Amino acid sequence: MRYKRGRQIPDAEGDMTPMIDMTFQLIAFFMILINFSEGDQNQLIRLPASELAKPPDTAPAWPITLQMTARGTVFYGVDEFTLDNLRPVLDVEKELISRRGGDFRNTTIIIRADRYAKTGRVQELIRLCQSVGFEKFTLRAKQESP
Amino acid sequence: MKFRGSGKHTGGKVELMMTPMIDVVFQLLTFFIMTFKITAPEGDFFIKMPQAAPSAGVPSDVQLPPIKVRMTAGAGGELAGLFLAERRLSSFAELRDQVRALVGDASGPGGASDAEVELDCDYDLRYEYVIRAITAVSGYIGPDGQIVRMVEKIKFAPPHKEGS
Numbered sequence: 108m109r110y111k112r113g114r115q116i117p118d119a120e121g122d123m124t125p126m127i128d129m130t131f132q133l134i135a136f137f138m139i140l141i142n143f144s145e146g147d148q149n150q151l152i153r154l155p156a157s158e159l160a161k162p163p164d165t166a167p168a169w170p171i172t173l174q175m176t177a178r179g180t181v182f183y184g185v186d187e188f189t190l191d192n193l194r195p196v197l198d199v200e201k202e203l204i205s206r207r208g209g210d211f212r213n214t215t216i217i218i219r220a221d222r223y224a225k226t227g228r229v230q231e232l233i234r235l236c237q238s239v240g241f242e243k244f245t246l247r248a249k250q251e252s253p
Numbered sequence: 254m255k256f257r258g259s260g261k262h263t264g265g266k267v268e269l270m271m272t273p274m275i276d277v278v279f280q281l282l283t284f285f286i287m288t289f290k291i292t293a294p295e296g297d298f299f300i301k302m303p304q305a306a307p308s309a310g311v312p313s314d315v316q317l318p319p320i321k322v323r324m325t326a327g328a329g330g331e332l333a334g335l336f337l338a339e340r341r342l343s344s345f346a347e348l349r350d351q352v353r354a355l356v357g358d359a360s361g362p363g364g365a366s367d368a369e370v371e372l373d374c375d376y377d378l379r380y381e382y383v384i385r386a387i388t389a390v391s392g393y394i395g396p397d398g399q400i401v402r403m404v405e406k407i408k409f410a411p412p413h414k415e416g417s
Binding site for chain 2: 222
């Protein structure tokens with residue numbers, strides 16, 4: 108094929124505006140849905156479901172989230188403990204709350220236990236927390252459509 | 254203000270550099286996609302668990318005895334029996350109806366806000382049955398889709414020994 112010499116072909120420019128619009132909408136979508144509180148949600152825990160489980164209006168003042176697996180071990184943060192070696196950790200947390208000016212009696216222990224965990228183990232965990240001095244407990248469940 | 258035209262500048266088209274912006278935007282988009290997780294909303298049930306050693310004192314006359322809900326475990330932690338004050342129930346829906354008949358709604362006359370439920374569960378019972386029992390005594394979804402609260406004070410009986 109032969110081209111005539113000297114004839115200029117104009118640059119083909121794609122219109123970027125729709126793509127940028129769509130990309131910004133996607134970013135806005137993900138920004139709105141991002142959940143920074145997932146740090147205390149262990150994916151090993153399959154929460155029991157309840158139709159009455161609604162997210163609380165206000166977050167507890169000094170929450171401690173303990174996550175019990177189906178085999179009875181407890182995750183605090185990313186560390187896994189047995190019930191026997193969890194007590195020193197709770198003692199340290201109690202001390203830290205007191206030093207930061209809080210009242211450990213107002214601390215809420217949030218228990219995220221696996222649906223297949225034994226109830227007796229959950230009760231033992233509650234008893235352990237009681238023996239350390241904590242008094243407020245909430246049992247967490249995931250929301251289920253009625 | 255007057256500019257002296259030299260004739261050389263003819264008002265050429267100013268082009269914005271879009272490439273860096275698109276790079277950053279796509280990096281942001283990648284970050285959000287990679288960190289995106291679909292999680293179901295979660296809610297809390299408050300349980301009343303005072304200290305193991307209760308303070309000495311005369312119990313109040315107006316304090317009602319707790320409604321006792323007993324749950325026994327079968328093989329593999331399955332629910333073997335559900336009892337309300339020694340009476341066997343067939344389902345959690347029946348438990349809800351019975352508790353509702355006993356104490357009414359929290360908003361109604363003689364509200365349920367003063368009533369207390371004590372859960373007595375076998376050691377091996379699956380925890381999900383505890384939540385189902387708490388759900389049954391805590392309230393129900395009304396015809397208008399709103400939650401009708403019933404008993405708000407829930408506590409556990411002392412735990413049974415392992416193997417029960």
